[in-house]
Amino acid sequence: MAMKVKELADLVGISVRTLHYYDEIGLLSPEEITDAGYRLYSNDNLEMLQQILFFRELGMPLKEIKQMVNSSSFDKQDALKQHQKMLLEKRSQLDKLIKTVEKSIKHMKGEIQMTNKEKFEGFDFSQNPYEEEARKLWGDKAVDESKAKVAGMSKDAEKVVSEIYLKLAAIRDASPKAEEAQEAIKEWYDCLNNNFGTYSLDAFKGLGQMYVDDQRFTKNIDQYGEGLAKFMCDAMGHFADANKN
Incomplete structure (x- = not known):
């Protein structure tokens, strides 16, 4: 009907x-x-x-x-099987995040001790939920080139990304203009350019602003530590302005 x-x-x-x-x-x-x-x-x-x-x-x-x-090769049943596979993977990640939250609560109560690595178990930044916005801002070519680089990114590069986020999270209460903060944010700038595309200083500053203007970005980044998105935005803005001179 x-x-x-x-x-x-x-x-x-x-x-x-x-x-x-x-x-x-x-x-x-x-x-x-x-x-x-x-x-x-x-x-x-x-x-x-x-x-x-x-x-x-x-x-x-x-x-x-x-x-x-709309592809002639699209098969609804095969697609459903793929959905099932990907949703199970998503559930597995959520289970890991829930376990990390539970352990973090016990850690804050003093019942257990967590290593820095354990505090971030379950986070997965290999998928970008903001790709559609990125395509609108920078175009299909730039995003496709970035995705191609990510797909070919080595395990060593993935480790670098993780280390930078951990480093930034650890110093987020300091001044974003401090030498330590600017050194870490330069590592992030270099990492983006080496692995995810070409970022001008203006684009880098604009990306940082998106971290606070878009609450989805803020929520995602602040999972590393409350206030990290704002800290990165300020540090990226200062870095861009300082290096234009």
Whole structure:
């Protein structure tokens, strides 16, 4: 039985505007539009919407979802198996994070001792949930080149990234203009340019500003330590301004 757009929105828990937008960009068009202008969605539409929302749950941008589901090789059953695999991996990561939280509570109570490494077990920054925003800001070419570099990044480079975040988290209560802070933020600047693309000083400063302007960035970064996003923003801004002279 066909469903009207409001019925589908209420069933799924998304907005009517979202469904209209999916139609506008050619991602999910209704099976039929009546003479009165009502959008009618079929069971096939519902199955495709489920696929789209699975992809969104895993952080995939709408542009990539559209390319995937419109591909002649797209298979719904294979896609569901892939969703299952990736969601199980996500659950495994969340289980690790929950365990880290539990251990951190006990550590704060003085019941156990945690090493610095144990404090960050479960965090995974290999996936970038902000890729869509990055593409809007810097274009597809820059992001694709960055992703290619990440894909080929060595274990040594991954270790460097982890060490820099730990170093910055450890000194986040100091002045972002202090020599130690500026040395650490230069390591971050060099790491970005060596592994994730080409960042001018202005782009580096702008990236730091996004860390505090976008609450998703702030929440993600502050998992390393409360206030780290603001500290990095200030340190990156000072570094960019100081090195322009």
